[in-house]
Amino acid sequence: DGNYCVTGGSDKTLKLWNPYKGTLLRSYLGHGYEVLDAAGSFDNSQLCSGSADKTVALWDVATGQAVRKFRGHAGKVNSVQFNEEATVIVSGSIDSSVRCWDCRSRRPEPVQVLDEAKDGVSSVKVSDHEILAGSVDGRVRRYDLRAGELYSDYVGSPVTCVCFTKDGQCVLVASLASPLRLLDKDTGEMLGEYCGHRSSACRLDCVLSERDAHVGCASEDGAVYLWDLVEGSLALRLPVGQGAVQALAFHPTRPVLLAATGGTLQLWDTGDTAGDTGG
């Protein structure tokens, strides 16, 4: 998003913040249970959110109204993501399916259901022609639309978070009780391994910095770990809070890190605490 940040809370609302000033811009009500994930469109005009009420909602940023609600998941929606043009919402749910919802048409059912996962899908990422889904069954599935192929990489332990590198060549995979792994997208080979953080039970985020220089990951010990991508050495440990760091986001262009823990959202700017906002 760059300028704004969206938080989904257990108070069933979606809140839009200005992270630099720490001001609450808007809150979006309409979900029946806690909001588990949210994402913004490329033009900041729309938001999508996935909730524990099994729905995926599409919000209009300006009016604060829920434009669409997509029902179809059989379980909590863990992760949502827009595609590049905000025409499709890809959502991963605990019901072990990834569903692609069409934002343009009024179709109530998903465009496609990717139900190859054997267990809940914890994380979804979308690139221009790929859908990356990390599942609790220990696999990272990459659906390549252009090639019409599905690549499934097995990492052994439940995958908590996946993300593409900025250059789109690699995939960063965080899984429970194991180090972060950087996998080559094409061959599935492991390029790097980053350990040191604690991740035993929670769904923790991992990020890549703006130039793919660093790998960041939230940890259950209340810190954010940053590793050097190439060397794999721990570069920085940011003590964020007491509890587990629930969410982590990196600014797309600037070295700014956003971390959420225990009801607060913190913005870190290149190592210096920039400010935090109450959630």
Add this chain to the structure above:
Amino acid sequence: MAASSDEEEDLVSYGRALPALHEGERLKKPVPLQEQTVKDAKGRYQRFHGAFTGGFSAGYFNTVGTKEGWTPSSFISSRQKRADKTVLGPEDFMDEEDLSEFGIAPKDITTTEDFASKSKDRIKEKARQLAGVVAAIPGTTAFDDLIGPSKITIGVELLRKMGWKEGQGIGPRIKRKPRRQKPDPQVKVYGCALPPGLSEGSEDEEDEYQPENVTFAPKDVMPVDLTPKENVHGLGYKGLDPTQALCGVPGREHLNLFPDSSEKTDDLLGDLRHTKGRKLGITGQAFGVGALEEEDDDIYATETLSKYDTILKDEEPGDGLYGWTAPKQYKSKKRFESEVKYIGKILDGFSLASKASTPNKTYPPPDLPRNYRPVHYFRPVLAAGSENCHLRKALEESTGKLESDTTQPSRHALNASQRGERLGETVLKGPAPSVLEYLSEKDRERLKEVRKASEQQMKVKMLPQQSPSSRFQPASAKDAPHKWQMFWAGQLANAGSSDFKPFAKNPEKQKRYESFVQSIKQGQKDTLEHCLDPNMTEWERGREQEEFFRAAMFYKSSNSVLSSRFTRAKYEDDIDKVEVPRDQENDIDDKESAVKMKMFGKLTRDKFEWHPEKLLCKRFNVPDPYPDSSIVGLPKVKRDKYSVFNFLTLTEPTTSVTQATNEGNQQSNTCDKPKKPSRWDVSDKEKEKKDSISEFISLARSKADAQQQPPAPKTEECITEANETPPSETTNEDKDQEEESRPSMDLFKAIFVSSSDEKSSSSEEESDEEPEPTVPAANPETAKQADIPDSSSSNVQANVATTTEPSLPLLPVLKKEPDVGEEFGPRLPPAFCSGRSCRLSVLNRKEKHKKNREKHRTKRDHKHKKEKKKKQKKHKTKGKHKNKKTEKDSSSDS
């Protein structure tokens, strides 16, 4: 006069006699023609007007109206009746006269075309012939004959069904030399041209050797042409044959009466071929030789006498066709054939055998046994599966469980795998339906042995204790549980229990349990005795033994049944799907190892073909990779679906052994009709069994009461404890059940416990070492219901804590409580009123209480028996019925 009357008698009179003329009456003048009118059946004058026939009567009495006048038939909205609007045919506008015999659409019975003989449509035939002649290419209509599926009349069809073939005659088969009929299509074509005699003469060129026993169809007889002579031509006159005339075969057939047969066939077959080169010309008898005709030899050819036979010879036997006028060639050939049977080119170096080779010796078939029946029937194959079935049945019989199964039709007693086995299908690899399947013959034998031994042992053990209560309990019901246990013990024999520690909290007991399981595995007979703690009382031992059984049983059930039904998502692909992806993600194990070795890459990667939705591609601005495929997602292949219920029918008892009672209460309101009666049956059985157990327990308790005071109050206490909450049946039972099924409780909770607070309460209980104190607290209903009982019970508990003997291990005693509680909890409603008062009272009152209880118990037992009988009648609604019954019991009692 007499003569005349005689004559009259002889005469045959036709027509109607004129009315006798009366005298004095004038002859009536005949009605002039112009005054004769034609009237129809209704007395209407018939005039010529009308649309169709010039129908005689149009409208209503020659008006344009109808009987109703101009009133239209009542209006019917066509909105609803639109569908059955009838299409009006011409008949709807016709009068009934039109449909009568002389109308335009007469309705009378006629032979349909199917049954009509062909000769009827002579006109058509003629037209066809004519067309054939007139057509530009002569004989083209012949192809119509060939190609067009000429309609076969019913008669022909019937004949064909009887074995008749075209060209054959009709009648019984004859033993004689064949008269081969050539169903030559060409003959048909030129049928009009060829005299019938000739076509026949051309046959029988090659008469071959025929075996004696071959019969032949009779010769087709040419029907005698009975066409009357209608013309004025001379007899035998034949007009100019147009075919001959046009095709330029100038009357050859007529003149050469006996040409070479080969030549003739040539003619037959190659007529057209011959004529091809020739010019067309009109030739013929009547016309003489045409100007264009070169050879005119035929015209004046005379039939010389030399061509006729002049000598009478004896006729060929059985050959009525050719008389003495038979052609020479034919006769000579016959003679020749009698000499040499093989005509043909004899190869060099070979000579014709002078005598026929002796026929191969044939051996007569073996004599059939007298009682042989030439029908094969299938004996039930005694394969391994069915044997297991029998064995199981035998086992069940001994436990008294059989009736639930035998009442089912035998067809349904088979499960899919057995059926498949009978059908010879290959056995599917999957979770095996039964452990017994795996047992070897020896093991089974051993199993039986163990069972028998233990039965006896049990009996011996029980006998002294039995006496007080034996009048209430049938003996079979008494040792049923033990048989049952033994049965399960056998099943458990190869269920590994390495990762299952039901008594982990009490290491000593766990050890005992393990040795118990181990000894069962080894099939030792006195397994139970020596692995139990020697310094325990007999009763305790019995309890523990039962406990072990139950634990092992639960382990078994959770191991096989549940694991076969519920797959762990991480390791198992769901195999119950009908359609599974064509490409399965391959073996996890090597991947796991690869991950351990950090060898990511090819080992951990699977690549599949995946078809994205077209719209998705469009939205992603990506060209569709498979533009012409209709598949979406992974390509699927059909796979055998095997239902979950296959497993259920076999191993059902294991799941529901103790669960069922609980489930019955839980689900009775939700699902009225149980899908699988067996489940409920088992529950009933189980109750029965528990009754007997309780009997046993009570006995033991009374004994223990006499012997040692401390444990008795404890059990009493827990009974009252359980009794204080009869209305909250389900929850109470839940609790009991949960406590009892401690080993595999997680599983059961996950499956059966529906409401969340139940779960939480049970988990609380579990976390506690002692279930007792938590009982009132954990059970919200209980707590709500009676505050006083709570406090009182806790008081008593304090007592109990003090009174517990130090030598006695705590856990076993605690363990047994749930059973007792389960036993008494929901089913002894009077305890609700009496139990409360009793609780505060001193111990001596409890004796009375117990008696009271026992009375109830016997009552209940009787009811159970009754139900059992009913069960046999209608076992479908049994579960439901049963539940109702118990509820009724409790309500009526309280």
